[in-house]
Amino acid sequence: MKNKKTWVLLLFVLLLSGLRMEAQEKKQLTLQEAIDLSLKNSKQLQINSEKIKEATAALKEAEEKRLPDASVSGAYMRLFGSKVDLKTGSGNPGGGGPGGNNSKPPSVSQAIYGIANVSFPVFTGGRIKYGIESSRYLEQAALLDAANDKEGVIQNTIEAYANLFKAMSSVKLIQDNLKQSQQREKDFSNLEKNGLLARNDLLKAQLQTSNVELNLLDAQNNLQMANLNMDLMLGLSTDTQLETDTTVIEKKEKGLALQDYVQTAFTNRKDLMAVDYRKKAADDAIRITKGQMYPAVSLTGGYIAADIPKLVTITNATNVGVGLSYSLGSLWKTRSKIEQAEAKAKEAELTKSLMSDNLQLQVNKSYLTFLSSRKKIDVYAKAVEQADENFKIVRNKFDNSLATTTDLLEADVAQFQAMLSYTLAKADAFVAYHKLLQITGTLSEELNK
Numbered sequence: 001m002k003n004k005k006t007w008v009l010l011l012f013v014l015l016l017s018g019l020r021m022e023a024q025e026k027k028q029l030t031l032q033e034a035i036d037l038s039l040k041n042s043k044q045l046q047i048n049s050e051k052i053k054e055a056t057a058a059l060k061e062a063e064e065k066r067l068p069d070a071s072v073s074g075a076y077m078r079l080f081g082s083k084v085d086l087k088t089g090s091g092n093p094g095g096g097g098p099g100g101n102n103s104k105p106p107s108v109s110q111a112i113y114g115i116a117n118v119s120f121p122v123f124t125g126g127r128i129k130y131g132i133e134s135s136r137y138l139e140q141a142a143l144l145d146a147a148n149d150k151e152g153v154i155q156n157t158i159e160a161y162a163n164l165f166k167a168m169s170s171v172k173l174i175q176d177n178l179k180q181s182q183q184r185e186k187d188f189s190n191l192e193k194n195g196l197l198a199r200n201d202l203l204k205a206q207l208q209t210s211n212v213e214l215n216l217l218d219a220q221n222n223l224q225m226a227n228l229n230m231d232l233m234l235g236l237s238t239d240t241q242l243e244t245d246t247t248v249i250e251k252k253e254k255g256l257a258l259q260d261y262v263q264t265a266f267t268n269r270k271d272l273m274a275v276d277y278r279k280k281a282a283d284d285a286i287r288i289t290k291g292q293m294y295p296a297v298s299l300t301g302g303y304i305a306a307d308i309p310k311l312v313t314i315t316n317a318t319n320v321g322v323g324l325s326y327s328l329g330s331l332w333k334t335r336s337k338i339e340q341a342e343a344k345a346k347e348a349e350l351t352k353s354l355m356s357d358n359l360q361l362q363v364n365k366s367y368l369t370f371l372s373s374r375k376k377i378d379v380y381a382k383a384v385e386q387a388d389e390n391f392k393i394v395r396n397k398f399d400n401s402l403a404t405t406t407d408l409l410e411a412d413v414a415q416f417q418a419m420l421s422y423t424l425a426k427a428d429a430f431v432a433y434h435k436l437l438q439i440t441g442t443l444s445e446e447l448n449k
Helices: 002-023 031-041 043-064 127-193 199-234 246-250 258-268 270-291 330-399 405-439 443-447
Strands: 026-029 069-078 110-123 241-244 296-308 312-325
Touching (some): 026 031, 031 127, 043 127, 127 246, 127 405, 199 241, 199 405, 258 405
Parallel strands (some): 026 241
Antiparallel strands (some): 069 110, 110 296, 296 312
């Protein structure tokens, strides 16, 4: 009865495991698909999109300042106890009516008027012109910032994709190594039962199997975390099990000289271009501030209509003229504003200089990392050949009782470590190359080829 309950419980556990495996969706994911999904779901790029809209609206607002201003106003007023004394210049202090001083002034109880004004700017000291230029430069800077952040999102996706590849490769290699270790343990167990192998040697093989199992557990945990990170980055369900395209890691890089990469970086880096546009916008801000010291001239036109019953009616009272406005306070208030604008322009200039120095360091560092990663692939490739040959030799010696169990197990570990290091080195070189492309501002361009 107890055994029956145990079997039922076991079947229930297996059924739940099977349902969970079915619930986990498996997806073959190419690098390009990963990049497209990450660009679509990137919160940073969505923020940049709104910043571009804001900069575009600011440019439109600056351009609209060239358009005429128009205003319309009107009112109806109810008057109480008003006294009217018309000064007509006729010598009649009573209002100039036919009855002289004896005429009764009109009783006014209401008034209606309407005014329409139009003003067109003619001269504003360059404030409108340079305001448009500054807004256009800032819009370009926002576009370049977005393009630079896009390169960063793509690079982050490539690194996450490479980490997922490394985690999957590690699990596969450790699983293969575990199978070999378990088979060796069985072989050693049979030899030990037949008195052909010492008990201590069997224990060494069993210990190595246990160590490999622990390594596999760590590798599976790393794979699960790498898979989860990729799901979240791409906006996929966290139950999605991803499969990477292993062939993309084997892609050959285009190696150029260091100076070529440096020159490319100074030509293509979007953030460096954005700083340059902000410097131009800061220069225009100085001109805008200085423009406040000049008077503003505008063409004006208007229309006035009024009706005060029993007193006066005005219609078709149009006017055209030239308006002039000047703030005397600008003579002593503008200097500090100019100094602030000049400081911002100088800050932008120094920022560009600092970024140029840092960019050269970044390119050199990325280039050396790239060269080192390619060299490691060659070294580990030779190490794999040497480890394979060494294992064959030690295995042959062990079969002929010329090598110890410890020698065989060490040769097996060295063979596994060499293969693992070679596989991971290829992924590291893949990331290092694309990092170099990102630093030079050509990552998107290269991937679209």
